[in-house]
Amino acid sequence: MEFRALRLLTLLGLLFVEPGFGQRGDMDVGEWLREKAELLNAFGDKLKDVRALEARLNATVDQLTGQKAEVDRLREENEGSTRAPRVAFSASLADFGEIYKGPCTDKTLIYKRVFSNTGDGYDQSTGVFTAPVCGLYFFSFSTYGYNTHVTGAILMKNGARQVSTYDGLAADGSDGAGNAVALQLVAGDxxxxxxxxxxxxFDNLNGHTTFSGFLVFPA
Incomplete structure (x- = not known):
């Protein structure tokens, strides 16, 4: 309705301002009005096209805004993962020659040959790994020995037994075993x-008796 009123007013304006309109004896007034109406119709169609284009542009802007928000979220997650502490170590008992450990009063195994110690959680002077941050940690170990003694070891957390390997006296010449566990630790455990x-x-540079661990994810 408003558009038709605007068209009518425009036509009336053209009637009053058209130069020399009173002298157009050779032009049919009806034809002239039809031409102006066609121009107005064409203008209305163009206006519809502009509005449709504007709607598409707004939709595109909304889509790009959503994509930017997703990219920002992924960037924050990635930055958070890169900031997460990196903790891992791996070591074997003997750093040179051959070593027999045990039987002995001090039963702690000190792994001298350190392959890696990211985060400096493992102390090769004491054989103790201290958790630098709270989180879930995965540990694995292997033991090797001869049939003259019990062979095996126990993984201890804050002085408490967790998992172990064990092989008693047997007729075979040697025995090897391994075990693993995932433990929830707090900083300082x-x-x-x-x-x-x-x-x-027993161990030598072949690395038969080992101890390894790493942080799976922080708590």
């Missing part, structure tokens, strides 16, 4: 390996 009472393990 201590994890180390101990021999069984009366036990013994």
């Amino acid at each position: 201590a994890v180390h390996m101990e021999l069984w009472d009366g036990g013994r393990v």
Whole structure:
């Protein structure tokens, strides 16, 4: 309705302002009005096209805004993951020659040959890994020994037994075993390996008796 009123007013304006309109004896007034109406119709169609284009542009802007928000979210997640602490270590018992450990009073195994120690959680002077941050940690270990003694070791968390390997006296010449566990630790928790009472393990540069761990994810 408003558009028709605007068209009518425009036509009336053209009637009053058209130069020399009173002298157009050779032009049919009806034809002239039809031409002006066609121009107005064409203008209305163009206006519709502009509005449709504007709607599409607004939709595109909304889509790009949503995509930018998603990119920002992913960037924040990635920055958060890169800021997460990196903790991992791996070591074997002997750093040169051959070593027999046990039987002994101090049953703590001190792994001297350190392959990696990202985050400096493992202390090669004591054999103890201390958790630098709270989180879920994964530990694995292997033991090797001969049939003259019990062979195996126990993974200890804050002085409490968790998991172990064990092989008693047997007719075979040697025995090897391994085990693993995932532990929830808080910062400062201590994890180390101990021999069984009366036990013994063997290692050389082939790395038979090992101890490894890493942070799966922080708490």
